[in-house]
Amino acid sequence: MIIGLTGGIGVGKSFVADCFKVFDAAVFDADSVVHHLYKVDKSIISYAEENFSGVVVNGEIDRTVLSEYFLAYGKNWEQFQSLVHSVVRNELEIFIDQEKKTGRELLVLDIPLLLETRFRLYCDFIIFVHADSAVQAQRLSERNINKEKLDLISSTQLPIGEKRQMSDFTIDASTSREYVLSQIKDIVDSLNLSS
Incomplete structure (x- = not known):
């Protein structure tokens, strides 16, 4: 089973990918x-x-x-x-x-522009990762992404609403690791994978 992660910039896709390792997933970190x-x-x-x-x-x-x-x-x-x-x-x-x-039963792809490129074709399912706007702003600040760079990156990507529509599941990565793990467990259980 191959799961791809998508979402906006600074929402915590890599954080979610790392959490998947608890469920014996192998993560492909494109960055x-x-x-x-x-x-x-x-x-x-x-x-x-x-x-x-x-x-x-x-x-x-x-x-x-x-x-x-x-x-x-x-x-x-x-x-x-x-x-x-x-x-x-x-x-x-x-x-x-x-x-x-x-x-290995579960592979997770953490690839920027997953939906905008042919990388999505490798995936059985897509998870849309989102975060509270204040959390996202904090993460962008920590990565030194200013408005000019953010606007340019956003212009190369599909609109957030489209990404959400193209996804099979959603994960809120705004809060604790425990909350993210509980959401991942629900998804893994729904896919009938051993965890």
Whole structure:
């Protein structure tokens, strides 16, 4: 069973993904995969070096410098994203194959733009994660996401209402870990998975 997580920015999708591990789920964390690729993947590093001046430092992509090019969001950025998504897709397929061989019952995909990309096609179910607006604002502040960046990120995503409609379940990640775990347990139980 493969479950994908979706929702707005800063609502706690990674927090929910981490909670799923209590139920013996394997989590594919696309952000971690990308951070690793920025250090080791020659095709991605080479493209960045050729198209984004000053981004490659000591043979690795500097994410802070790279984020400045995201704000410009030109054609080179779109092509870069396409290249990154392609490599992430390969990594995802390896992850799914390896986990299925171990007999793992539950896989969780924590992938930005899950519904906006073909990554959603890997999922049996989608969970919409949401949070109280004050909690979300606090999380965005901790991640240093200002209004300009937030607006740009939002413009690349489906509207929140559409994401909710496309989802099979919802989880409120506003409060405690215990509350999130209880919501996950309800979902796992409804899917008849052993927990």
